[in-house]
Amino acid sequence: MRRVLIGTITFLLGSIATSMAYSQELGPVNGNAEAGAQLYYDHGCHGCHGYSGYGRQDLNNTGSPWLMNVEVFRAFLRARANEAPILPSTSMPNYPQNSLSDEMVNDIYAYIRSLPDNRPETEDIPTLLNILEAAGQREFKK
Amino acid sequence: MNKNNTKDSDRSLPKTDRRKFLKGAATSAAALAISPTAKAQDPSAYNASYTAPSYQQMQRDAGMVTPPEPDTRMVVRPGSDLMVQALKEMGIEFVTSNPGSSFEGIQESIANYGDPPNHLPEFITALHEESSVDMANGYAKSEGRPMVAMLHGTLGIQHASMSIFQAYHTGTPMLLLVGRDVGFIQAHTADDMAAMCRSFTKWDAQPTSLEECIDTLHEAYRQAVTPPTGPVMVVIDIELQKEEAQGFQLPPFRPAVIEGIDAATAKNIAQRLLNANNPRLETGPFRTPEGVESAVQLAELVGASTSTTAVAASMSFPQRHPMCGPGADTNYDFILGLEAASPDITLKRPIVNSLTAERDKMSIGFGSLRENYVPNPPGAEPTPMEEDQRANQGTLLTIDAQASIPIIISELSRLITPEQQRVINERKARHATANREAFLSALADAVEEKKRGWDLSPVSTARLYAELWPLIMNEDWCLASPTNFSGGHHRQLWEHNKPYSFLGTQGAGGMGYGLGASVGAALAARSRGRFVVNVQCDGDLNYAPGALWTAAHHELPMLAVMHNNRAWHQEYMFVQYLAGVRGRGTERGHIGCVLRDPFIDYSKMAESYGVASEGPIEDPTLLAAALNRGVESVKAGKPYLIDVITQPR
Numbered sequence: 145m146r147r148v149l150i151g152t153i154t155f156l157l158g159s160i161a162t163s164m165a166y167s168q169e170l171g172p173v174n175g176n177a178e179a180g181a182q183l184y185y186d187h188g189c190h191g192c193h194g195y196s197g198y199g200r201q202d203l204n205n206t207g208s209p210w211l212m213n214v215e216v217f218r219a220f221l222r223a224r225a226n227e228a229p230i231l232p233s234t235s236m237p238n239y240p241q242n243s244l245s246d247e248m249v250n251d252i253y254a255y256i257r258s259l260p261d262n263r264p265e266t267e268d269i270p271t272l273l274n275i276l277e278a279a280g281q282r283e284f285k286k
Numbered sequence: 287m288n289k290n291n292t293k294d295s296d297r298s299l300p301k302t303d304r305r306k307f308l309k310g311a312a313t314s315a316a317a318l319a320i321s322p323t324a325k326a327q328d329p330s331a332y333n334a335s336y337t338a339p340s341y342q343q344m345q346r347d348a349g350m351v352t353p354p355e356p357d358t359r360m361v362v363r364p365g366s367d368l369m370v371q372a373l374k375e376m377g378i379e380f381v382t383s384n385p386g387s388s389f390e391g392i393q394e395s396i397a398n399y400g401d402p403p404n405h406l407p408e409f410i411t412a413l414h415e416e417s418s419v420d421m422a423n424g425y426a427k428s429e430g431r432p433m434v435a436m437l438h439g440t441l442g443i444q445h446a447s448m449s450i451f452q453a454y455h456t457g458t459p460m461l462l463l464v465g466r467d468v469g470f471i472q473a474h475t476a477d478d479m480a481a482m483c484r485s486f487t488k489w490d491a492q493p494t495s496l497e498e499c500i501d502t503l504h505e506a507y508r509q510a511v512t513p514p515t516g517p518v519m520v521v522i523d524i525e526l527q528k529e530e531a532q533g534f535q536l537p538p539f540r541p542a543v544i545e546g547i548d549a550a551t552a553k554n555i556a557q558r559l560l561n562a563n564n565p566r567l568e569t570g571p572f573r574t575p576e577g578v579e580s581a582v583q584l585a586e587l588v589g590a591s592t593s594t595t596a597v598a599a600s601m602s603f604p605q606r607h608p609m610c611g612p613g614a615d616t617n618y619d620f621i622l623g624l625e626a627a628s629p630d631i632t633l634k635r636p637i638v639n640s641l642t643a644e645r646d647k648m649s650i651g652f653g654s655l656r657e658n659y660v661p662n663p664p665g666a667e668p669t670p671m672e673e674d675q676r677a678n679q680g681t682l683l684t685i686d687a688q689a690s691i692p693i694i695i696s697e698l699s700r701l702i703t704p705e706q707q708r709v710i711n712e713r714k715a716r717h718a719t720a721n722r723e724a725f726l727s728a729l730a731d732a733v734e735e736k737k738r739g740w741d742l743s744p745v746s747t748a749r750l751y752a753e754l755w756p757l758i759m760n761e762d763w764c765l766a767s768p769t770n771f772s773g774g775h776h777r778q779l780w781e782h783n784k785p786y787s788f789l790g791t792q793g794a795g796g797m798g799y800g801l802g803a804s805v806g807a808a809l810a811a812r813s814r815g816r817f818v819v820n821v822q823c824d825g826d827l828n829y830a831p832g833a834l835w836t837a838a839h840h841e842l843p844m845l846a847v848m849h850n851n852r853a854w855h856q857e858y859m860f861v862q863y864l865a866g867v868r869g870r871g872t873e874r875g876h877i878g879c880v881l882r883d884p885f886i887d888y889s890k891m892a893e894s895y896g897v898a899s900e901g902p903i904e905d906p907t908l909l910a911a912a913l914n915r916g917v918e919s920v921k922a923g924k925p926y927l928i929d930v931i932t933q934p935r
């Protein structure tokens with residue numbers, strides 16, 4: 145068991161190194177994003193990552209190496225399956241094969257990749273501009 | 287006269303209202319008479335439990351009703367009047383309670399004794415004892431002074447116990463008065479009632495005479511506010527409340543005397559502050575607003591940059607005071623810790639855990655409360671952990687910083703030379719510029735961070751705080767609810783400059799605290815031209831939602847903005863995680879953790895308790911206008927609830 149695990153970890157690190165060393169390009173998307181959206185919800189991804197990829201832990205625009213391509217993503221979900229999490233040390237649940245099949249992982253990956261950027265320009269958000277401006281003008285009063 | 291004074295009596299109902307009320311009663315009685323369920327009842331059901339009418343019933347049925355004898359008033363000056371007078375003299379503003387016969391004497395005295403009656407203290411009606419104590423907690427955190435929660439015997443104490451436990455963890459001063467009526471229902475009484483929560487109260491007493499009771503109330507107040515501050519309990523027999531006080535003279539209340547450092551130590555600190563090129567103050571929460579004021583004076587006097595806990599707790603150094611921040615130079619050559627650790631000299635008041643060995647009758651152990659504990663008994667060998675903490679703390683003096691600062695200030699005023707004053711003034715100007723820049727630059731970073739998911743529906747928690755801030759930044763506000771589950775974005779976006787700006791967390795992580803604490807803070811706010819903001823989690827609201835009615839009934843300025851993620855989301859994440867680790871599928875982690883099927887309509891809930899409300903709001907573009915209506919409502923003294931459907935975290 146231990147050997148399998150170490151093997152997986154080595155593969156995982158290898159894949160990241162490969163994907164980071166040889167390209168910053170994102171891998172292809174094969175799954176069904178619509179089905180992925182439902183799986184993303186049913187399997188609790190939204191718990192930490194929000195309904196649309198923004199939350200306690202963002203999925204969008206993070207440049208996370210775990211999201212470079214679906215192989216790395218799948219390996220990441222599987223690496224700690226049936227074990228207490230060892231790598232990487234996050235509070236993310238494990239997703240073994242019997243939780244999410246390879247096909248389901250593909251769909252979730254497609255959904256994550258389909259999430260639009262949702263960080264408007266600060267200049268376009270009057271509320272935030274107002275906060276910045278008011279703070280600049282404010283003098284402390286007792 | 288204060289219109290609230292007679293609110294609970296139907297005398298205050300305008301004539302038309304009374305008529306409506308009576309008409310309503312008559313209609314429902316008529317409805318009962320023709321109700322089909324009434325007709326369908328089995329007549330044999332009555333026979334089974336038939337008992338003969340009493341003599342009085344037969345007399346009445348025969349029309350022989352005689353009016354009752356006019357009551358001669360036996361007790362002219364009931365003991366409970368004196369108890370209430372003692373509360374008045376101690377400055378207790380509010381007694382919050384759910385009614386119970388074991389303290390009916392005190393309750394009646396609050397309602398009828400004094401001119402005007404029901405004022406200082408005012409009786410605040412609570413729908414659950416847990417709410418009563420949470421209210422006292424929120425009030426004390428925002429004002430730095432205690433109020434009273436009154437509890438009905440064994441039952442009231444047990445309903446209140448979790449809230450008392452949290453107040454103990456926080457070290458919140460409050461008076462818990464418990465009624466005891468040995469002659470009534472046995473289950474409601476006990477020989478040593480306070481024992482049930484002795485492990486998490488600072489002090490308790492059960493006086494046996496009226497004289498002793500008054501002394502005990504005085505001492506209870508002093509105990510509550512003297513470090514280690516905390517909840518104290520007085521068990522008061524009904525007989526003492528009802529007995530005739532005759533000529534008993536109420537002794538004057540002597541306030542607590544809280545010791546500070548001695549003059550020699552103060553002089554030493556003053557010299558080190560003056561001799562330093564770059565002195566620094568590390569500050570934690572003080573006891574009362576006066577403590578904050580003294581700390582500000584000290585920082586200004588010596589031109590020291592100062593840290594704050596304002597985004598974590600009340601009674602903290604004002605966040606945007608020119609001295610607050612890292613300062614122009616972070617190489618500090620003398621650091622004075624005032625309720626916060628320092629490598630040089632730390633002044634820190636004792637906290638309740640110093641009493642646990644003596645009070646912890648149930649061997650609770652107190653988890654985290656114990657972990658941080660550095661006991662300082664004279665002559666005791668320090669443990670390695672304590673040694674380590676002391677090394678990092680430099681000289682630790684277990685003494686109240688707030689009481690010590692004025693002594694340091696008076697030494698400083700004597701010592702300071704014109705040349706030193708000139709240097710200090712220059713340093714202050716440099717610090718002010720640097721601190722302002724540091725604040726604005728952190729804010730600019732925060733804004734970039736908080737705009738993530740700005741347009742999402744359900745609403746992002748950051749947007750909720752961001753939209754609220756411009757509407758309240760020029761008002762007098764108090765953020766009373768814990769904010770850890772809603773992202774706590776006020777920490778980076780808002781400015782916390784008042785002793786009551788933010789009241790911090792639950793104390794022991796007990797859910798259900800947020801609403802009660804906010805209502806308590808709103809009690810303080812009502813007469814002070816201030817309003818309370820409560821970012822209300824849905825899970826938290828459902829433990830004791832009746833406090834909404836208290837807010838409506840007493841017209842409390844509380845704006846509740848919901849972080850409604852339709853779940854006990856924190857727990858959902860835990861279960862989900864474990865399901866993943868155990869490899870048994872990740873589709874059922876929500877079981878027992880979500881509040882859906884059906885959704886709860888919080889706007890309707892608030893409405894039914896008499897609190898104006900709107901929502902659910904899922905579209906973020908509708909949020910600002912709703913919040914604006916809410917702010918207008920609380921500024922006019924009316925509570926308001928906005929149900930906002932939010933991202934889970």
Ligand SMILES: Cc1ncc(C[n+]2csc(CCOP(=O)(O)OP(=O)(O)O)c2C)c(N)n1
Pocket residue numbers: 771772795796797798823824825826827849851853854855856857934
């Ligand atoms: C009295 C009590 N019961 C249960 C818990 C366990 N608990 C911790 S967080 C939490 C969920 C809180 O839900 P909510 O207030 O809606 O916040 P959310 O996590 O959903 O943002 C619960 C039930 C607790 N801390 N206190």
Ligand SMILES: [Mg+2]
Pocket residue numbers: 823824825826849850851852853854855
């Ligand atoms: Mg919730």
